[in-house]
Amino acid sequence: MPALPSVYQLFAEIxxxxxxxxxxDDVILLAAGTxxxxxxxxxxxxxxxxxxxxxxxxxxxxxxxxxxxxxIQPAVYHAYRRFYEELRRPIDATTTEDxxxxxx
Numbered sequence: 872m873p874a875l876p877s878v879y880q881l882f883a884e885i886x887x888x889x890x891x892x893x894x895x896d897d898v899i900l901l902a903a904g905t906x907x908x909x910x911x912x913x914x915x916x917x918x919x920x921x922x923x924x925x926x927x928x929x930x931x932x933x934x935x936x937x938x939x940x941x942x943i944q945p946a947v948y949h950a951y952r953r954f955y956e957e958l959r960r961p962i963d964a965t966t967t968e969d970x971x972x973x974x975x
Contacts, residue, residue, distance in 0.1 A: 876907075880917060882901060883918055883921055887917060887920060887924070902934075906937075909938040909940075916951070919935050923958060
């Protein structure tokens with residue numbers, strides 16, 4: 872596959888619009904895009920969103936952290952942090968609800 876961020880972005884976009892389960896090789900291919908282009912928010916955020924849709928939020932957090940640590944562009948860094956917080960919000964709400972509910 873050519874080493875262009877737009878190729879990985881398009882591939883991820885296609886996977887976001889299909890109900891067909893991703894194969895391990897597909898995930899590996901997209902992960903290569905995040906490693907090659909951590910400064911490209913479109914590649915990293917789509918991969919994180921895919922992992923979230925696949926029920927892998929911890930993987931999504933790792934992908935966002937990876938991109939955050941490797942970008943030198945403040946706007947991209949802030950986009951990663953905002954997306955991270957958006958992903959955390961439902962998890963944090965569930966954790967708070969669970970801890971505030973007294974055991975029966």
